[in-house]
Amino acid sequence: MDIAKYEGKQMNIISEISKYSDAMKESIIDKLRKIAEKGAMTCPFCDEKLILRAGDIRGVHFAHIRGKTCLESSAYDTYSNQVKRESQKHSVIKELIYDELKTQEKIKPDLKVEYGYKEKAKENWKYYPDIYLNKNGKEYAVSIVTNVYKIGDENVVKVIEKRNKYFTNKGLEIVWFIEDRELADDLSNRVIHLWEAERNLTVKTNADTQWDQFLLNLIMNYSAYDLFEVLNYHKRSSLSIDVRSLYYVHSVGEEITFSVYRLILDEAKAPFRAFAVNEGYKMNISKALLIQDAIQLSDHEHDSKDKELFRNKFISNLKDFELKRQQEEDKETKYVPYQDYINIQREQATEQIKNEVEYWVSNDFDVVEHKYKLERFTINSGEAKNLFFFLKRYRNDLNDYGFNVLMFKKLARQALGAISEAPTREWLVEIDEL
Ligand SMILES: [Zn+2]
Structure with missing residues (x-):
């Protein structure tokens, strides 16, 4: 474990020794080891005495004395391992989201907010979400993914798949936030090109289900037409109406903003792509993370506007589409009215x-x-x-x-x-x- 409680504060041993030059590191570690041996450093979870180890294999770390390891600290270690691949921004974004949710917890009696590893330590989970939410008995696994540019990596794809499956089996709703954006959208063709992992980072929210309803109604009213064809989307497989969303989080200093992209996934084969339902819009943290029956993650007004835009686009395309189809038919049959x-x-x-x-x-x-x-x-x-x-x-x-x-x-x-x-x-x- 890299943390310990010392003089009323939490010390992270890695950042502590990084303050010193290489020449000084050895003597600092030696001093800290002596301090720990005298019982001044304790476990932040169980308050038991910790010792400082500087072995070659695991580097410098704190450990309980033999046989006394607590569940929370091993959950913390599992979690630390899990987030090793993430960028430095990961913990900054996580803390901002955690603080926002904690503020709401104070005024909402049926809301519980906790770090994932702390909440589920006793159950000794294999993976932990960054943040655990419980709203009136409904549980959420909120996680942040950074270093998205590396996301083409097959390992990441598998890791995300495994976590999705694991949290789902545990009965949690999954929410992913992706740091910044590698978004490759081409709205003239209504296509969003995706990394394979991004497919697994899409989320299904209430707002997405409302979009499903909206699209199904449109399809029913214009049943003679193919929605995707009219909107010039070159689909590669037969698409079912299952709108999902991708949440990107952008951080500058202490500020983060969210953007939401709604899409319908196309064929599960490289190159990965999706039908762009909207053009994407930005939300501030308090709107995105507002919890009512669920995490809001959407701007209701903006979605209404997007639906209006979608319908207008569809209908104006329909006229062009109909004209083009007529011309093609005329060409084929030499038909003259x-x-x-x-x-x-x-x-x-x-x-x-x-x-x-x-x-x-x-x-x-x-x-x-x-x-x-x-x-x-x-x-x-x-x-x-x-x-x-x-x-x-x-x-x-x-x-x-x-x-x-x-x-x-x-x-x-x-x-x-x-x-x-x-x-x-x-x-x-x-x-x-x-
Ligand atoms: Zn402990």
């Missing part, structure tokens, strides 16, 4: 008539000659066609010749009784229907 088809036909017909009219004007169409041929049933198909377009275009000018459309319709009907040539008949029918 019926009204467009009619318009195109009409345009082509108008163009054709215009050409025909120009033809007659330049060629001096002789309506009298054509009427004569029609009466005698000697009109051919080309002449019948020209006559049709002339009548259609210049029906108002027929008076100049003493003719009218009815006259031509009657003649066409009579000709139909005498002419058997199909192409001619077709134009005669057109004239009859003018």
Whole structure:
């Protein structure tokens, strides 16, 4: 153990001797050993006498006298070993969180806050959370992870997995805080790229369950669409609606802030990634750690705003998505909507008539000659066609010749009784229907 009670204060032997130069260390250790032998240094947990050992294997440390080791001190040792990999910020962040929670403990009679190793020492746990919480019988394991940049390390992944399993089996809800952030988010693609360990550091809170409800409602209201596809997320596996959160903690001096990221984990295979439910937002310590029925860990107002944003984004994307899908379908089937088809036909017909009219004007169409041929049933198909377009275009000018459309319709009907040539008949029918 690296700590002892000395003259009413706690002494950490490692930081104590680090105050001295290498040349002086040996004599300082020697002096402290003599002080301990006289019974001046005691166990902070059980008050038994401690001795100072400076063995090669374990370095300088305090120990109970043979056979008298207490449970708390061995829990402390287990815990110290466990946090060896953490950065110096780890204990700073832990103490700030502990102090904030302890303040609440004073005014909340059904809240208990304790260091994990102290609370569970008697049960001789294999791992301890940094902080243990008990709110009205519900227990929480709060832990801080630092050195996140090393988190790709397979050992860390296993360690976190083991602790998650261990605390869950003990019936504790797990809360992880990650120091700073190695966050690699790409919000244009709504993706958060993760370390494998970060998958295991996600937490499920009440706010996440409310997000599940919100998303399920949205999916139900727009059941013809794939939520992830509409939001341009390139999913690699079929995702179920299970929103989880990642909490990053950032410390500057005595101040820490939390940021919360909500996400849905994608395939459990490298490279690890998740669908970004929100863009992430910051919270101060008192809001994040406020305990009501559970640890708050969320800003209700901010989450409401995020839900509004999510819905708006989804609906605006839906319009683009629908348009794109329509265009793709059109491309595939060469499908033209019926009204467009009619318009195109009409345009082509108008163009054709215009050409025909120009033809007659330049060629001096002789309506009298054509009427004569029609009466005698000697009109051919080309002449019948020209006559049709002339009548259609210049029906108002027929008076100049003493003719009218009815006259031509009657003649066409009579000709139909005498002419058997199909192409001619077709134009005669057109004239009859003018
Ligand atoms: Zn002890």
